[in-house]
Amino acid sequence: MSRTIEPEGMTRRKFLTTTAATGCAVAVGSGVLLADGRFVIPNSEGFLVVDMKKCQACGTCMMACALAHTGVSSYSLSRIQVLQDSFVDWPDDVVLAQCRQCQNAPCVEVCPTGANHVDREHGNVRRVDRELCIGCKMCIQSCPFTPARLQWDTGRRKSQKCDLCVDTPYLDEKGGPDGVQACVRVCPVNAIAFTRDMPAQTRDPASYSANLRDWVWKRLGMTTE
Amino acid sequence: MTLYGYAGTILRLDLTARRAIEVETARYRSWGGGHGLGSALFWDFCKDKTITDGRDPANVCIVATSPLNATPTPSAGGRCEVMGVGVGMHPVSWFTRSGFGGRFSTMLKHAGFDAIVIEGRASSPVWVDIRNRKVEFHDASDLWGTDTWTAQKKIWERVGAPRDVRSGWWDFNATAEQALDPETDQGRTTQRPAVLTIGPAGENRTAAGCLIHDAGNGAGQGGFGAVWGSKNLKAISVIGTGEIPVADPMALLRARQVTKDKYVTDIRQPDFASWSHVGGLPNPLFMNPPPTDERRPQACQGCINGCRARFAVGYGNESTCQETAWYLPAVRRVATSVQELSEINLRAADVVQRYGHNSFLFQTGLHWLEHLHEEGVLGPGKAIPSQLPWEKYGTLEFAEKLIHALSHREDIGADLADGWVQAAIKWGREEDLHNGNMQFSYWGMPEHGYDPRAELEWGYGSILGDRDINEHCFNIIFTHVTAAFAFAKPMRIQAQQLVELIAEKLSPYAVNRPEVLDFSDGNMYSEAVAQLTRWHRHYTRFYKQSALFCDLKWPDFYNTNVPDFRGATASDDAGEQVFWNAVTGDSLSFEDGIELGRRIWNLDNAIWTLQGRHRDMVVYAPYVYETRYTKGELFPFFMWPCRDDKGEWQYRDVMGRSIDRGGFEDFKTIFYRLEGWDVDSGWPTRATLEGLDLAEVADTLEAVGRLGKEASR
Amino acid sequence: MTPAAPMDVATARRVLGRVSHAQRFPVGRFVPPVGLLGSFVRGLPELQLALRPESRSLPGVNMERLAAWIEHEVGDPTCAAAVRGAAGAAPSYVEACIAVHELLEQRLETARGIVEAAADARSASGSRTGRT
Secondary structure (H helix, E strand, C coil), X not given: CCCCCCCCCCCHHHXXXXXXXXXXXEEECCEEECCCCCEECCCCCCEEEECCCCCCXXXXXXXXXXXXXXXXXXXXXXXXXXXXXXXXXXXXXXEEECCCCCCCCHHHHHCCCCCEEEEHHHCCEEEECCCCCCCCCHHHHHCCCCCCCEEEECCCCEXXXXXXXXXXXXXXXXXXXXXXXXXXXXXXXXXXXXXXXCCCCCCCHHHHECCCCCHHHHHCCCCCC | CCCCCCCCEEEEEECCCCEEEEEEHHHHHHHCCHHHHHHHHHHHHCCCCCCCCCCCCCCCEEEECCCCCCCCCCCCCCCEEEEEECCCCCCCCCEEEEEECCCHHHHHXXXXXXXXXXXXXXXXXXXXXXXXXXXXXXXXXXXXXXXXXXXXXHHHHHHXXXXXXXCCCEECCCCHHHHHCCCCCCCEECCCCEEEECCHHHHCCCCCECEEECCCEEECHHHHHHHHHHCCEEEEEEECCCCEECCCHHHHHHHHHHHHHHHCCCCCCCCCCCCCCCCCCCCCCCCCCCCCCCEEEECCCCCCCCCEEEECCCCCCCCCHHHXXXXXXXXXXCCCCHHHHXXXXXXHHHHHHHHCXXXXXXXXXXXXXXXXXXXXXXXXXXXXXXXXXXXXXXXXXXXXXXXHHHHCCCCCHHHHCCCHHHHHHHCCCCHHHHHCCCCCCECCECCCCCCCCCCHHHHHHHHHCCCCCCCCCCHHHHHHXXXXXXXXXCCCCCHHHHHHHHHHCCCCCCCCXXXXXXXXXXXXXCHHHHHHHHHHHHHHHHHHCCCCCCCCCCCCCECCCCCCCECCCCCCCCCHHHHHHHHHCCCCCHHHHHHHHHHHHHHHHHHHHHHCCCHHHCCCCHHHHHXXXXXXXXXXXXXXXXXXXXXXXXXXXXXXXXXXXXXXXHXXXXXXXXXXXXXXXXXXXXXXXXXXXXXXXXXXXXXXXXXXXXXXX | CCCXXXXXXHXXXXXXXXXXXXXXXXXXXXXXXXXXXXXXXXXXXXXXXHCCCCCCCEEECCHHHHHHHHHHXXXXXHHHHHHHHHHHHCCCHHHHHHXXXXXXXXXXXXXXXXXXXXXXXXXXXXXXXXXX
8 A cells, every 4th residue: 555655844955945045055965055946966976777678677686786785685675676567568567766866866955864965975976874864754755756766774764775886885896986886797687787977867767778788689689779 | 593594484374264374484494495394394284194186185285485585696586396295197196396486485585484384275265465474365256267367467456566567666554653663664665466376277176287476487397276276275475575684695795796707608798609507698498489579588586597588579478498389389280480380389378377277288298189189089079079179270279279178177178187197098098108109208297308218317307206307407418419419519518528527516426426427328227327316316306496596597517608617506606505605604515405405305205105105106107118219200319428338428319219127127226225215115214214314204104104124234 | 403393283282281190200399498399290381380490499300201201201202302412411410401491491482383373274264164
């Protein structure tokens, strides 16, 4: 059964809007609030793009993601979600839902504690600092995409999101924008890729889709169109 | 104490009382998971182990996961094991097994359970909803009669799953208050429930009844669909948001990465013809040309290279392997193009998936039916009456009518429903079991395609066990070598090197004894081949059927993606035991796993013994002895490593021979002796059982006078 | 002989027809991992489909016996000789199958042309005599 969780209290935007009433740009936490009310944060230096026509829906990326970050096997704790319907035809049978590291990240903007922030030490990745997270779920609610690209950690009562593997204590390789990402590394068919080029910032899911099918795919008898 | 790799709880479903009972997994931890877990649960919860028909209400059916399920262990994350007394085998339906892939085992663990023990019989049709350890029995009257796909979709609706894949998170909480309380918060998922269900073939308790999950995952062998049908159980739905503890996540991820980087051919620049088991590319196992290039490979959870597909054309999704070819010889009678051939075959695959009908029976059975029809024995007004439209044999219409009839016990289905060999006997066609017109080689089930007269380990393993083994551990030798011969390509690995590479991995019984792989005429009934057979039984019972490494990817004995050709199996960096230990925290050696497999295999034999097994029953169908495996009839050659007269290894053709009755009897004696079983009866002995910490099993056998006598020293 | 070599109408009909079940010819298929699938064919159209080249499986046929079957059961000695020749010249079993497949394709096409021409001639003849 679905339900909506209403945010409570003051959002960071409200807070910032109040404090910026003098008309100046105010630097706050992850970003800058301009006089016209726009909240500006530096662009992420890395993004995940996916090929939904290529994915074999094995869920290995989900397992690896949860393990690398939290050390347990869990789909609900995976920062990348693979949704599939066995009774739907290709290509509509599979959806990959990964965080888009949005240019104007609403999840960062709404966080009332600064837990959801831009990590300037790690390529401006949008991350949740678990120490600061109060579990209000506002970031989850603010995500404009379906499904929301942030997850609720039921056991720990915190929000979480993709950090491009900056904080992966169970991965024995360096993660983050300058390292590897568990989902990219583990994908058997290379249906997930890391890029430094920011995809188009639209609501269209296709803007974070890439055609990762190459001559090998063709040779295996599958379309590269 | 944390049980790494386990959900921690086993679910008993008492269908008679419609009651769910929880059992701690810790009690069964020593059995590992999957088959071992299931055999132990069967031993404890099946109160009458003399039953020989799985439809008996005393039968207990177990659906079991492995610690490796729901983990990225390569091609072990999504398999699931089913056990219980089977249906329709001949002369006895043994305690047997089947397996299936997909998402069910993964989701069952996330829902909080390591296994389900299905007991009793519901008074009317039910389906079971399992959600985060909450179990509900629901009336299934209106689902009864629906096909497997319709049933699953209806259950998704009833469970309240998101409408489609573009839906958002599914919050399990009924109220906001429930979500806010850490003690009651049920969490969220984007996933759909995994449903395991039967179709009409199972509902009508036919031996062909399968368990089907999603579009194309099926537990086909054993007639477990009939077992569920007899229990009035239509389906089990599982969904969960839980997490499974892993002992050493870093080691697990590292080993997975080693598998991809070292043992699997590089998908960016692959060797399309590599010789490996785990190291191939995602390549659906169709038996016909795919109908379109608009498709994806589709995989079980955690698989390293998927073997199925979903298409854009609206048929054939997730069917693979035998079900895509069950109707092939018939379709050729009518198809006028390859496109038509492919479409009818894949649509026929959809038919068996939806009816939940085991297509494997047609592997050799369809030829037999056609033969009876063409000989004027079967048809309208014939000795075996049938009103099926035989003049349309090969069309989709005929396939649908045939499967409908067989699934509903109509027409010839009335007799075939309780077993094909039983039907042959009823129809007075025993001669067909002698002359090879009906090639049902082991326990009333069809020959697989790897004839026991040529591929010895397949035949021995099947007849010494409970079913056609369907284990491709060594069979891949035949595939690689025979294909290379057919193309006249150089061998990637020469015979001597190949057998030595494999023998390195055959610890303990056959380690560095390459002669165990010599299938030449002079070595067919040898101690060496018996050791190979033992190793194979024990390896598969643990690693393949309990740890649930996929049959199509493991073991990886040799691997041309690696410079020294040594495969991943038993290796220190990505061997089976590496994954097991990373997940569970055990310190299992590869040989420890083989020994655990021996323990499970012995418990199985104890169950078969209680069911009435005796060595005199362990015989092939008569044609295996009485006719030769005709050269050129199926293929021009069947290549296998053999030693020549000078003891030198070569790839040679092993077609053209039969099994010698006396030779096989001698082989059984050797095998039983090596296993520590009574050579006269084939029953386990007390010494053997006690050596495996199974003294209670020995007591039970002794109490009913079926304990094997010890070998005289 | 070439597969397009002329044949009479009766031969063409045999090429396109089916022999009895008793005259059937065994043709397998090597389909890893399922195994060696057994089956039979009762005519050249079926045989041609059975020999189709395919990346995932191989046809299973005894070429020597096949030529004899085409000669004696189907009744096309010309085609049988061509099959013998093509199979014998091929450097591998797979290439033999491909060669025979192509040969059969042409032979069937030739036969279809002859049967259609005969039907057209009969039809035209029927029109001239006023039969309908």
